Amino acid sequence: MTRTQATPTFEMTVDLNVLEHLGINLYSNIAAVLTEAVANAWDADASSVQIRVDPNSEWIEIEDDGIGMSVDDLNGKYLRVGYRRRDEDAEHGRRTAKGRPAMGRKGLGKLSLFSIANVIEVQSSKNGDTHGFRMSVPGIHEAVQEKRPYHPEPLASETLTVTRGTKIVLHEIKRQRLGKGVSALRKRLARRFSIIGQANGFEIKIDGQPITAADRGDLPKVQFLWTFEGHEPEANTISHVMERESLSARFDAWDSAWRVSGWLGTARKPKDLDDDEAGNLNGIVVFARGRLFHENVLDRLNDGRLYTKYLTGQIEADFLDADDQPDIATSDRQRVQEDDERYIQLISFLGSQLNKLEKRRNEWRRKHEVEKAKETSPALAEWLETLPEGYRKSAETLIAKLSALPVDDEDDRKLMYRHGILAFERMKLRGSAEEFVTSVESADRLLAVLADRDSLEASLYRDIVKSRLDAIRDFQTIIDEDAKERVLQKYLFDHLWLLDPAWERATGSPIMESRLTTEGVLIEDMTEKERLGRVDIAYRTNAGKHVIVELKKVGRKMGLLELVEQGQTYVDKLMKILREQNQTSPDIEVIFVLGKAVDEEASNPDRLKSSMASISPGSRIVHYGTLIRGAQEAYSRARRSTSSKRSWTGFEVAEV
Incomplete structure (x- = not known):
């Protein structure tokens, strides 16, 4: 360029092709489009917006009772793409005459109507003057091709019906964008506005029915x-x-x-x-x-x-x-x-x-879901009660998580609880119960953990059997070493399954034990215990049965009549307490754990049997040595064949 040449002039123009991107192809659903029309009605200080949808989806009409638009407004604001109301309207651009904060900002929203309709009619009334025009997508395309401005077609005065505010009618609806009907449209629009209702003086109706917050x-x-x-x-x-x-x-x-x-x-x-x-x-x-x-x-x-x-x-x-x-x-x-x-x-x-x-x-979930699960499944509630406090919280978290997994059939949910309990007990024995609970984040992850239920149950029962055999060996050691009485007493009552495998869930009753102590059945005085040759006596309940277990020193020789007298005293006093609690026919057993046999076991077994029955049905004598051999035999068999697991352990979850 030489110094004598004139400085060039540059000019930026906006092609009508922009409408393809800002209107026709910008919005994908009817709710988003109508949101723009409703927002314009709000900015026009309308108190009501009426939306009517043709049953055959031939047209959609949006009418408001706002301030309306003059011809100058229609040309300078509505038809002007990019009109920035908040910046250009000094008086009511940011706050309307009613004091509403204006929703519109970019000046592009009106173009969204082309997303769902090929023909749009707009008519508006302001200060008694009514005007209107028709726009069409083919007309815009034609103007684009001819590179000329687009002039909407004016509506004949006799076709204008609006007397206040603005009415927009959409024709040649693009049916693929109508969604799932009027009911769905009502809900979707409700979720797009928080100003609907009397408090804000703004109402939206679809086919005459107001949209409410409840529709969200x-x-x-x-x-x-x-x-x-x-x-x-x-x-x-x-x-x-x-x-x-x-x-x-x-x-x-x-x-x-x-x-x-x-x-x-x-x-x-x-x-x-x-x-x-x-x-x-x-x-x-x-x-x-x-x-x-x-x-x-x-x-x-x-x-x-x-x-x-x-x-x-x-x-x-x-x-x-x-x-x-x-x-x-x-x-x-x-x-x-x-x-x-x-x-x-x-x-x-x-x-x-x-x-x-x-x-x-x-x-909150642990609180409410666990209570709900316990109401529907008493067996689950019973299982939770058997857990130590340290495990119970984790177990309740597990139940809350399982209750939230997407399972429609309640029988399937109970099955899921059952498998979850099995897995929890398995992990508890391995010391990883908390890790298991944390991992249950979805049904898929749970199913992965429980993929082979039979293997899971078998491994669970193998762990139980192993722990039981270890406990039996420990108990044998305590007896052989003539351990202190308190150690012997605590060990046996912490492992009541040694007396009967079905007593897995036997529990103590502190209140009842207190009453029995008051009645003189439970003795705390060591001198009196030594006189009686007693290690201790404890009370347990198991599935509605009341069990009194009397331990004698391993080396103490007892007489049958002495045992019968003690046993009948226990039963009589326990019966007295239970009757006060309205239990008229309680099931009571007294079990004596001895180191030495009574004479009648060899000389007169029938007398022994009748004497025990005279105390209460089911009462019996158990010897330390026999108890250990019986437990070892039962759990050794169980270790060889887990198929008999239901017969040798009280851990039963089939009815959860």
């Missing part, structure tokens, strides 16, 4: 609810909620104007959040200025923990759409620019609140 369908699915400070749902919408707690509405370091509102909740089962019409409710929607701003912020949290499968919620965060800050909504207003500091702060805040939520939810 999420809150009725909630079992546990967390509300942000200052947010109070209507009482009738949360009457079913089992537990509720409040969460902070902001970080302390935030700007004073920054805070959130709304609620978070968890369903009892993930499938409860499946809604064929409203879509999957497993997500947290974010509103700003009363309209959907982000469809599901939960996806952005990258939290893969199990509890997220139960989450739903609605959060209002107006600071994401502040007038004096850059617009961070994407063109379709379904998502946001994720590198914006406001959004990053929201994600950080939600993450901190969800950590608190998960911890509380686990506590």
